Amino acid sequence: MSKQFVQGDVMFILLSEKPIMKNYKPISPQAGRIVIARGEKTGHVHTVDSAAATLFSFAFNDERIIVVDMETEVEHDEHPPLTLSPGAYNIVLQRQYVEKEKARRVLD
Amino acid sequence: MSILSIAGLAVGYIIIGLIMSYVAHWVIRDGNDEKSIVAGMYWPLFSLMCIFMSIFMLGRFLLAGVPRLFNWIDSWVASATRRIIQSDAHGELWQGAGHAEPWKWVKVSDETGMHWVRVDPDVHTAKEGVAWSYGMEGDDYDPSVRK
Numbered sequence: 001m002s003k004q005f006v007q008g009d010v011m012f013i014l015l016s017e018k019p020i021m022k023n024y025k026p027i028s029p030q031a032g033r034i035v036i037a038r039g040e041k042t043g044h045v046h047t048v049d050s051a052a053a054t055l056f057s058f059a060f061n062d063e064r065i066i067v068v069d070m071e072t073e074v075e076h077d078e079h080p081p082l083t084l085s086p087g088a089y090n091i092v093l094q095r096q097y098v099e100k101e102k103a104r105r106v107l108d
Numbered sequence: 109m110s111i112l113s114i115a116g117l118a119v120g121y122i123i124i125g126l127i128m129s130y131v132a133h134w135v136i137r138d139g140n141d142e143k144s145i146v147a148g149m150y151w152p153l154f155s156l157m158c159i160f161m162s163i164f165m166l167g168r169f170l171l172a173g174v175p176r177l178f179n180w181i182d183s184w185v186a187s188a189t190r191r192i193i194q195s196d197a198h199g200e201l202w203q204g205a206g207h208a209e210p211w212k213w214v215k216v217s218d219e220t221g222m223h224w225v226r227v228d229p230d231v232h233t234a235k236e237g238v239a240w241s242y243g244m245e246g247d248d249y250d251p252s253v254r255k
Contacts, residue, residue, distance in 0.1 A: 004251040008220065011242045078220040080255045094241045096226045
């Protein structure tokens with residue numbers, strides 16, 4: 001089973017090998033930080049140092065992968081820092097149930 | 109378009125329609141030059157358009173608002189009847205009465221406090237619920253680190 005790391009409403013799943021990055025686009029950092037996810041209610045963000053990692057988004061859906069080149073910490077205003085070792089991680093955002101099988105992101 | 113903006117447009121059209129009706133009435137009554145006659149011919153049409161648009165917008169407002177009201181009532185009933193049905197190392201599973209299906213939540217605690225996450229009514233354990241919220245099966249959810 002793939003290793004999972006959770007910080008609040010964001011889960012990082014370590015991939016056994018780096019995926020083929022065709023159709024993935026790197027997301028530009030903001031002031032040296034990569035914003036992985038933003039809480040829609042509080043506006044709090046999960047970020048990493050852009051020198052240590054690159055965030056990619058898939059062109060055709062919401063799938064996102066973060067490639068960590070050197071050990072780094074995911075930071076958040078409320079949660080303790082989460083250490084990520086080098087490797088590629090799939091990013092899963094926590095969702096909530098809504099009727100008719102629609103699920104939306106947790107609004108924290 | 110949000111429900112509030114639809115309501116705002118409806119009210120806006122009603123106000124514009126009332127103003128236009130008044131102006132048209134004034135033009136027809138007092139205007140006797142050519143320009144006023146033309147205005148008098150067309151401004152009632154404009155005020156009628158405003159009235160039709162306001163009826164259309166109010167209809168949209170009601171169509172969007174009624175299901176929301178029922179959903180709000182359903183949510184209130186579910187919260188009022190909420191009770192714990194299972195707990196494990198990953199949190200507590202709570203259930204409340206719902207109109208079409210039961211409402212289920214997992215109550216999870218972390219270093220930032222306590223959180224309620226609404227989950228699929230088909231889950232039976234807190235672990236399954238938390239796993240579902242991350243898009244996986246209960247057996248697959250096994251975080252090495254959770255902060």
